[in-house]
Amino acid sequence: MTVPAYVVGICMGFIYAAFLVCIIGTLAKLGRYIRAPTHLRWELYPVPHEKAYFAVRDEIPMLRGSFAQFYHGGLAEELKEMLPEMLFLVRVFRYRRRIWFFSLAMHDGIYLILAWFVLLLIDAITRLAGIPVYAFSPNPWGAFIAWLTIITGIVGGFAIAVGTVGLFIFRLADRGMREYATFREYFNLAFIFTVVITALVAVCTYVWNYMCANGFTFKNLVDALFGNHQGVFYEAMMQMLALITFDPSKLAGLTFVTSPLMLAHQILFCLFLLYYPFSKMVHGPAKYVSYHLVNWDDKPHQEGPLHYNYWGIIKIKER
Amino acid sequence: MSSEEKKVSELPGTPPGAKRRRVLGIGLFTEDEYVKYKQTVPPTLKDVDLSLDGYSALGLPENVPPEKEKEWKEKFLSGLKKLLDPEKNWTFYRPFILTWEYCARCQTCAEACPIYLASGKKEIYRPTYRLEILQRIYRRYFTWYGKIPFLRKLMKADIELDARVIKQLAELSYRCTQCRRCALYCPLGLDQGLVDREIRKLFSQELGIHAKELHELGTEQQLRVGSSTGMTPKAFLKIVKFLEEMIREKTGLNIKIPVDEKGADYLLIHNAGEYLSWPENPAAFAILFELAGVSYTLSSEPVGYDAVNYGVWYNDIQLYKVAKKHFEIARKLEVKAILIGECGHAWKAILTAERVIPKEERVPFTDVLIVMDDIIRRKKLNLDPNRNNFPVTLHDPCNKARKGGIVEEPRRIIRAVVPEEQFREMEPHGYYNYCCGGGSGFAIMHPYNFDEWKMKYASYYKVKQILEAFKDVLHKDVPKYVCAPCSNCKGELRDMIAYYGLWEKYKITYGGLVELVVNAIADIPPFLELEFH
Numbered sequence: 110m111t112v113p114a115y116v117v118g119i120c121m122g123f124i125y126a127a128f129l130v131c132i133i134g135t136l137a138k139l140g141r142y143i144r145a146p147t148h149l150r151w152e153l154y155p156v157p158h159e160k161a162y163f164a165v166r167d168e169i170p171m172l173r174g175s176f177a178q179f180y181h182g183g184l185a186e187e188l189k190e191m192l193p194e195m196l197f198l199v200r201v202f203r204y205r206r207r208i209w210f211f212s213l214a215m216h217d218g219i220y221l222i223l224a225w226f227v228l229l230l231i232d233a234i235t236r237l238a239g240i241p242v243y244a245f246s247p248n249p250w251g252a253f254i255a256w257l258t259i260i261t262g263i264v265g266g267f268a269i270a271v272g273t274v275g276l277f278i279f280r281l282a283d284r285g286m287r288e289y290a291t292f293r294e295y296f297n298l299a300f301i302f303t304v305v306i307t308a309l310v311a312v313c314t315y316v317w318n319y320m321c322a323n324g325f326t327f328k329n330l331v332d333a334l335f336g337n338h339q340g341v342f343y344e345a346m347m348q349m350l351a352l353i354t355f356d357p358s359k360l361a362g363l364t365f366v367t368s369p370l371m372l373a374h375q376i377l378f379c380l381f382l383l384y385y386p387f388s389k390m391v392h393g394p395a396k397y398v399s400y401h402l403v404n405w406d407d408k409p410h411q412e413g414p415l416h417y418n419y420w421g422i423i424k425i426k427e428r
Numbered sequence: 429m430s431s432e433e434k435k436v437s438e439l440p441g442t443p444p445g446a447k448r449r450r451v452l453g454i455g456l457f458t459e460d461e462y463v464k465y466k467q468t469v470p471p472t473l474k475d476v477d478l479s480l481d482g483y484s485a486l487g488l489p490e491n492v493p494p495e496k497e498k499e500w501k502e503k504f505l506s507g508l509k510k511l512l513d514p515e516k517n518w519t520f521y522r523p524f525i526l527t528w529e530y531c532a533r534c535q536t537c538a539e540a541c542p543i544y545l546a547s548g549k550k551e552i553y554r555p556t557y558r559l560e561i562l563q564r565i566y567r568r569y570f571t572w573y574g575k576i577p578f579l580r581k582l583m584k585a586d587i588e589l590d591a592r593v594i595k596q597l598a599e600l601s602y603r604c605t606q607c608r609r610c611a612l613y614c615p616l617g618l619d620q621g622l623v624d625r626e627i628r629k630l631f632s633q634e635l636g637i638h639a640k641e642l643h644e645l646g647t648e649q650q651l652r653v654g655s656s657t658g659m660t661p662k663a664f665l666k667i668v669k670f671l672e673e674m675i676r677e678k679t680g681l682n683i684k685i686p687v688d689e690k691g692a693d694y695l696l697i698h699n700a701g702e703y704l705s706w707p708e709n710p711a712a713f714a715i716l717f718e719l720a721g722v723s724y725t726l727s728s729e730p731v732g733y734d735a736v737n738y739g740v741w742y743n744d745i746q747l748y749k750v751a752k753k754h755f756e757i758a759r760k761l762e763v764k765a766i767l768i769g770e771c772g773h774a775w776k777a778i779l780t781a782e783r784v785i786p787k788e789e790r791v792p793f794t795d796v797l798i799v800m801d802d803i804i805r806r807k808k809l810n811l812d813p814n815r816n817n818f819p820v821t822l823h824d825p826c827n828k829a830r831k832g833g834i835v836e837e838p839r840r841i842i843r844a845v846v847p848e849e850q851f852r853e854m855e856p857h858g859y860y861n862y863c864c865g866g867g868s869g870f871a872i873m874h875p876y877n878f879d880e881w882k883m884k885y886a887s888y889y890k891v892k893q894i895l896e897a898f899k900d901v902l903h904k905d906v907p908k909y910v911c912a913p914c915s916n917c918k919g920e921l922r923d924m925i926a927y928y929g930l931w932e933k934y935k936i937t938y939g940g941l942v943e944l945v946v947n948a949i950a951d952i953p954p955f956l957e958l959e960f961h
Contacts, residue, residue: 142526146518149744149780151622153611154833155859168792169765171693171722175802179836200615205536212534288551289533289560291584392530392616399530399617403523407833409782419745420633421516 117367118357120375125352127379134386135394142398153404157186191400196220208279208286215272215301221265226349228258229342233350242346243337245328255335258342263334266309273302297390304381307374312341315365341365453592454561454600455480456552473876477595481552483881485602485639485873492591500594500635505569507634508562511626519744519784524626527618531559537610537620542862543603546888553885555610555620558600558627565589598637601627605867605886606741607826612859624868628742638742641873646738647746651753654730655700656738656872661728667703668726671711678711679952685714686725688761693723694799695758695791698769699915700734701872706918706939709770712946712955713796719949720808722799725761732757735768737777741868751781758791766793770940772827772914773867779832797828797913800945801837804844812950816846818907818958820944821854821897823890823921824861825914835859838913838941845948854893862889864912866920879923887924894936902934907958913941922961931960 159182193199198216201209231254236242244259246252277298280286319333320326335342344365351359365371385391452462462479469478477488492500510516511524537555538544544553551557567585568574574585587593601624608621632638639646650656654664668685675683686692696717702709717724727733731753739747758766768774775795782790803809822842828834835858842851854861864871865887873882898908912918921938930936937960947956 142522145514145522145525147783148522149519149783151520151523151619151780152831152833153608153617153619154830154835156833159833169794171764172794172798172802175805176798194615198615200613201534201536204539204613205534208534283535285535285538285554286533289535289556292582294533389530389532392532395526395530396616398522399526403526403619404611404617418515418518419748420510422633423745423748 112367112369112372114357116372117360120372121352121357121360123379124375127382131382131385134383135391138386138391139394139398142395143402148403150407151403152407156405156407157190158182158184158405159407187401187405195396207283208276211272211275211279213272214268215276218265218268218270218272218305221261221268225258225261225265228254228261229346229349230353232258232342232346233353236346236350237354241337243340243343244331244335246337255342258346259331259334262342262345263312266305266312269305270302270309273298273305277302293389297388300381300384304374304377307370307377311365311368311370311374314370315341315368452479453590453596454552454587455596456482456550469877476876477592477599478877479592480596480599481550481603481881483878484599484876485878485881486598486637487640487875488595488598488637492595497591497594500591501589503635504565504589504594504630507630508566509570510634511630517626520622520626520629523619523622527559527620527623528563530616531556531618531620532616533560534615536615537613540609540613542607542609542865542889543605543885546885552600553603555604558597558604559620559623561587561593561597561600562623562627565593594635597627598631598635601631602639602868602870602873603881603885605826605863605865605870607863607867608830609826609860609863612830625741629744632743633745639869639873639875641875642738642742642869643746646736646869646872647743647750650731650734650736650738651746651749654732655734656736657700657704657734659700659703659734661730661733664700664703664728664733667707668728671703671707671714674707675711675715678955679715681715681718681952683714683718687728689725691762692725693764694725694767695732695761695763695765696724696726696767696769696796697732697735697754697774698726699736699771699774701736701915701919702769702771703733705922706915708943708955709940712940712942713769715946715949715952715955716800716803716809716942719951720803722803724767725763727757727761729757729760735771735774737774737781738869740773740777740780747777747781748784751778751784752789754778755785755789755791759789763791766791767799768793768795770796770913770915770942772825772832772916775832775834776827795828795832795834797834797837797841797941800942801840804841804945809945810950811845811945811948813845813847813948815948815950815954816909816944816956817850818909819850819852819898819901820846820909820911821852821894822857822941823854823864823894823910823912823914823917824858825912825917826861826863826867828914829861830859838911841941841945842911845945852897854897862893864890864917864920865924866916869916871916871919871923879927882920883924883927887920887927890920891924891928891930894930895934898934898936904933904935906935908934908936909944909958910936910938911941911944912938925960 198209198213201212232242235251235254240248240251242251242255244252244255246255280290316333320329323329332340334340344363347359347363348366351357360367452459457479465482475490476484477490478484514521533556541555547553564584564587567583568587571585573579573583580586604624606621606624608619611619611621646656649658654661668687672683672685675681698710737747737750739750768778778793822838865882870882870886894910901908910921912921918938925931925936925938937958943956947954
């Protein structure tokens with residue numbers, strides 16, 4: 110079954126729009142927190158970039174220099190704390206191991222899919238440069254990134270599927286989580302799962318049909334994934350090429366990405382992008398604010414309060 | 429399922445959830461259970477609402493007239509709106525809105541909460557429970573789906589606001605010590621302790637409901653009389669004289685404690701409770717600073733001799749008023765810095781309130797633990813650790829450690845004044861310590877039957893930790909010292925040692941850190957007496 114070209118065109122336009130809304134929406138949301146009035150100091154130690162901060166402050170002459178030897182900090186300390194937390198969900202591992210595996214699968218799966226988009230972009234640029242990109246490409250770089258794209262995409266996709274299903278079941282099974290979960294939390298998990306599963310089903314169907322037609326060999330499997338001028342990841346790369354060159358004609362002859370199931374997947378994905386900035390799932394970027402601007406914000410007072418309105422009760426004249 | 433877990437699920441009342449209908453409001457009891465329970469309480473508690481969990485911290489009345497109920501309801505909803513308003517609630521809007529919007533109810537924080545764990549995992553003490561209730565009320569009254577009856581249950585917008593729920597939520601906000609251990613565990617860096625504080629704030633600033641020990645007898649009395657203990661400037665000066673005599677008697681030193689001396693390096697402000705309950709603490713500071721040559725002064729001006737600022741637990745306006753006074757007095761005395769005594773929340777309060785003070789009115793400030801560490805590292809004293817030859821453990825006050833960043837300093841001090849083999853850590857300690865149970869004002873709150881709740885739930889983990897720290901020396905012949913550089917923690921330790929009989933059974937007592945330091949000064953007679961009063 111083929112889909113009319115104008116549907117593919119509209120779908121492409123939708124991708125641009127959704128991508129823009131997602132980026133702008135997320136930035137606007139973050140901007141809302143960043144631009145919010147400077148709150149009272151409410152930091153939570155250990156603050157990785159500062160230690161005994163108050164003691165090393167030069168403004169107390171009697172203590173000047175006394176604590177310099179204990180000072181260690183800076184960006185490196187922050188990254189040491191934050192990167193493992195983001196990549197491996199250290200706090201969940203330490204304190205709530207029961208949900209850690211599925212939570213890690215889902216979150217790292219999302220990171221892998223984000224990386225996969227970047228890889229597709231690199232694939233497309235490499236191809237634009239005239240280097241053949243496919244799994245058995247004679248060019249080592251072309252072959253390398255093709256394999257990386259295959260592995261990242263497949264592992265990421267399956268990880269998200271496994272993670273979301275696992276977390277969904279945990280939400281239902283764990284009393285503490287079930288009784289506090291709203292409809293929206295289940296909806297979010299189901300939504301992510303639906304987006305991913307449509308793609309996975311489409312990929313598996315394509316690969317299965319290809320191998321049924323051409324024989325069950327390893328070469329055919331790889332060709333169905335990322336062959337020269339065919340395969341699911343080849344088509345994904347071509348779609349990325351079409352998107353970055355604003356040239357829908359690049360989609361001509363592609364059967365996988367324009368199949369009804371894949372179009373449904375793309376529309377769902379776009380809907381997800383549109384929904385994301387307005388959902389609880391934006392907690393990823395918001396985590397930057399909660400750590401850097403709240404828990405680790407130990408900046409001493411510099412300019413005086415910006416607001417003198419307390420609860421609408423006391424209004425002190427601004428200086 | 430372990431037997432412990434099974435027991436938990438059999439506890440009466442499992443809000444929120446399907447069984448909520450049989451529960452009275454948001455509390456632990458069903459209607460029948462509550463009626464039966466009320467028949468067992470002493471007459472003084474008959475008219476007090478105990479429907480949350482059988483205890484009362486606020487003494488709210490059992491019966492609320494309809495017009496009062498209507499007023500409460502209106503004010504509660506307007507307060508809830510203000511909490512979410514970046515202008516009116518600028519002081520805590522950012523951290524609050526993050527928790528409000530992003531708490532995913534992964535319940536990781538539940539594993540961190542000593543009260544929730546000590547209660548046998550009672551649902552109402554779960555850290556996310558307060559936020560859940562607040563959001564259900566919000567959804568019920570401020571969202572479109574909350575207005576459609578058949579959607580309320582599905583969307584969890586199902587809490588009807590009435591006097592019972594308001595009273596129970598007010599009580600519930602006084603079942604958390606705001607130790608913020610949960611925030612340390614949160615994978616998203618969110619803060620249920622702050623939610624508790626903000627609920628207290630809503631009740632205090634909007635409905636005028638607060639613990640009388642924190643408000644009428646606390647900040648209000650402090651601003652009116654000079655101290656939350658009721659101590660007047662005159663009484664303070666008398667106590668200073670008494671301290672000088674006490675020092676002379678104990679050590680033979682003739683020390684004149686500086687009061688209202690302009691131009692000193694530090695304005696030292698103790699928690700005024702020290703002067704009344706633990707006078708050896710300010711006396712020890714007088715000795716230490718005299719011998720180490722630290723230039724400081726005390727203030728006899730109202731509020732200037734009491735470092736407490738209970739506003740940090742329940743009310744922004746009171747926080748602002750008290751902090752303003754502290755900075756004003758420091759400026760008047762032309763000191764180089766304010767020095768906060770061994771009082772945890774006073775340290776957190778001055779850190780927090782710093783941003784409400786205009787730049788030109790601000791004075792630098794620091795903590796005595798930091799200054800003591802500096803004195804010891806500069807080797808200004810002749811110290812003999814063997815003077816403190818008894819088992820010692822250190823309780824990190826949450827407000828100094830997790831909320832105030834002071835963890836290494838007290839350890840360096842202890843290593844200098846206590847023989848190495850005698851010091852033992854509690855597990856966990858430092859940033860990850862357990863609250864003593866007296867946090868957020870509980871140490872000074874003794875109304876109705878609230879003490880029993882504190883001892884059973886809030887202090888339980890601390891008692892367990894203390895016993896574990898001393899497990900190899902529990903014998904009655906060995907006196908043991910729990911060092912807590914915080915007045916509130918000391919107050920709570922005093923109560924828990926008495927309640928659990930730790931002195932009679934194990935000879936465990938408690939005290940501050942400066943007492944250990946002064947006791948180790950080799951040039952003067954021993955200062956510390958290991959006793960329990």
